[in-house]
Amino acid sequence: GESVGLHLPTLSVQEGDNSIINCAYSNSASDYFIWYKQESGKGPQFIIDIRSNMDKRQGQRVTVLLNKTVKHLSLQIAATQPGDSAVYFCAEKGGNTDKLIFGTGTRLQVFP
C-alpha cells in the first residue's frame, strides 16, 4: 500500500546527504508521536517514536525532534541511502486515546 504521490510532497536528496522530513501536527493534547516508513506495496514500518515529555530522540541514523510550541515534528536521516527511498508518515496519538492520526506523508527520493 502506498500513497500515490500525485499530491505528495517530495524531498529529493543525494545519496550520502542528510534528509530532514517535516510534519505539522494538529492536536496540542497529543502525547506521543511516531514516524513510519512505507515502501511500495508494504505496510507502514516503525522507524522511531517520541513522547511529548521529550524534545529529541535518536536512533540508528535517525533523529526525531519535537517542538510542542509550534506543533512541529521532524525526522532527520543521516547519510541517506537508496534504501531510504519511501514515503514517510508522521502520526500522533491524543492523550485520551490510543488511535494514531496520520499525516499526509512525504516521499523521499534518493539519487546517486
Next chain:
Amino acid sequence: EPEVTQTPSHQVTQMGQEVILRCVPISNHLYFYWYRQILGQKVEFLVSFYNNEISEKSEIFDDQFSVERPDGSNFTLKIRSTKLEDSAMYFCASRKDRGSYEQYFGPGTRLTVT
C-alpha cells in the same frame, strides 16, 4: 523478528458481498487495530480492540463493519455488504501492552470492490 501478517494480500469482490480480512497480530501483543488507506490518501483509523471488545471506533466503522478475535491468534475485520468506496488498503496493527504505544503494522490487504 515477529511480524503482523495479513491474508489475503489482495481481495476482489462485487458490491454487496461480504468480505473477511484476516490478521495474525504479534503473538504477545494485547491491543489490536484496523486502519485503512484509500489510494492517494492518508492512513485512517477504523477501530481498536482490547480484551475481546472494541475500545474505540471511528465514524467510518459503521454497522457494516465488525471485528472479531475468534481464537488466540487471529483478528478479523468483516464488511457485511461492501460498497465501491470501501476499496482501499486495509492494515492491521498490534501493540504490545499498556506501557508501550508503538503500533506495528501488517503488510495490508488490498480490497477492490467492483
